Amino acid sequence: MKNATLSETHTSTPSQQNTMTDLTGHDIQLASRPKGWPSLDNFSLVETKVPPPADGQVRVRNLFMSVDPYMRGRMKEAKSYVPSFQLGKTLEGSAIGEVLESRIATFQPGDIVNSILGWREYFVSDERGVRKLDRNVRPLSAYLGILGTPGMSAWVGLNLVNVKSEDVVFVSGAAGAVGSMAGQLAKLRGCRVIGSAGSQEKVKILTKELGFDAAFNYKDGNVYAQLKKALPDGIDVYFDNVGGEHLEAALSALRTNGRIIACGAISMYNDEVPPPGPRNLPLITSKRLTMKGFIVTDWLNHIPEFLKEVGAYWGQGKLKMKETVVEGIENAPQAFLDMLHGGNVGKMVVKLG
Numbered sequence: 001m002k003n004a005t006l007s008e009t010h011t012s013t014p015s016q017q018n019t020m021t022d023l024t025g026h027d028i029q030l031a032s033r034p035k036g037w038p039s040l041d042n043f044s045l046v047e048t049k050v051p052p053p054a055d056g057q058v059r060v061r062n063l064f065m066s067v068d069p070y071m072r073g074r075m076k077e078a079k080s081y082v083p084s085f086q087l088g089k090t091l092e093g094s095a096i097g098e099v100l101e102s103r104i105a106t107f108q109p110g111d112i113v114n115s116i117l118g119w120r121e122y123f124v125s126d127e128r129g130v131r132k133l134d135r136n137v138r139p140l141s142a143y144l145g146i147l148g149t150p151g152m153s154a155w156v157g158l159n160l161v162n163v164k165s166e167d168v169v170f171v172s173g174a175a176g177a178v179g180s181m182a183g184q185l186a187k188l189r190g191c192r193v194i195g196s197a198g199s200q201e202k203v204k205i206l207t208k209e210l211g212f213d214a215a216f217n218y219k220d221g222n223v224y225a226q227l228k229k230a231l232p233d234g235i236d237v238y239f240d241n242v243g244g245e246h247l248e249a250a251l252s253a254l255r256t257n258g259r260i261i262a263c264g265a266i267s268m269y270n271d272e273v274p275p276p277g278p279r280n281l282p283l284i285t286s287k288r289l290t291m292k293g294f295i296v297t298d299w300l301n302h303i304p305e306f307l308k309e310v311g312a313y314w315g316q317g318k319l320k321m322k323e324t325v326v327e328g329i330e331n332a333p334q335a336f337l338d339m340l341h342g343g344n345v346g347k348m349v350v351k352l353g
Helices: 070-074 140-144 149-160 177-188 200-208 223-230 244-253 296-315 329-340
Strands: 023-030 043-050 057-066 095-102 112-115 122-126 131-133 168-171 192-197 214-217 235-240 254-262 290-293 323-327 347-351
Touching: 023 329, 043 122, 043 329, 057 112, 057 140, 095 140, 140 347, 149 177, 149 235, 149 254, 149 296, 168 177, 177 192, 177 235, 177 296, 192 200, 192 223, 200 214, 214 223, 223 244, 235 244, 244 254, 323 329, 329 347
Parallel strands: 168 192, 168 235, 192 214, 235 254, 254 290, 323 347
Antiparallel strands: 023 043, 057 095, 057 122, 057 347, 095 112, 112 131
16 A cells, blocks of 8 residues: 555544644545455555535544445446546545534534545535434444444345245355344344355354354355255245355255345456356246345435334344454555455454544
8 A cells, every 4th residue: 555654644532633724634545446356556545634614514533434345346447336436536435433523503523423435534524425323322333334234235135025934044245244134134034044154263153143043164165065965955035245156056056936135246346357147047037036136225215214123133132243343544455355355254344533
């Protein structure tokens, strides 16, 4: 990673800030577009000055930021459902911050807010760019995981295909941010749930801590063979976070009228040449399968419903939150790379404040 050194990182507290002057902080910018797997050379740490808020604005210090698989797609210069990141510009992503100064009547210093202005220590925004949160929630990083986009993605996906108590559900990438939630929510619906993960440690977490009925390490051998061994009678629902071999295995394991929730395909995000589709795709026809994809931002009007249901489960101790926390904005690129390589359990979060 280029430019600023670690010793330059700004760490002063709000009480130490001069509220009438610019603040000096750091941003992470896209230095170059990755070809294949990203590296630290694709990122730059730059020093920035953030002005005081004007009328109708707030100045915010970020406390936590998210790194997510979908960000890899935004690093490509290609049309997608979200705009590409621009070279030499600060990256974006979900973040939780504290209002330092406000010139908006509905926001006060100390308010906790959500924004998409991650990958930076400070920012100024009008009220359209921030959403006030309950500052009593602990940890606040839950708003990036169990109560954030990953949790909502899991909740939306299960609702999308009407997962019900008699279903047998297979979740790929089950130890990740979305997968760990999808499996737990399916269990709360009374389902039998099996998950795949990339290490024996993660397999143990799934079965011993998160309540999965079974799990396997996909690196131990053929995915379909392991899935068939665990569930010889097949599955009803596949929650797909991985794509590739996992999707092909699920197509073979699904029973007649089975359903596929297409949430992500992280196994293919870094391929320079798109791989061919599943060789057994015709099974969609012969088995009368349903495959539905979704973008979680299409469901934003359901946020209150999601928070009410999932927040209640969490408050009652029925859901467990797993997260991997990395400290310092200078380490955000490495956290992103580690997440792509499966180096996280649950949500990968970068702590800034």
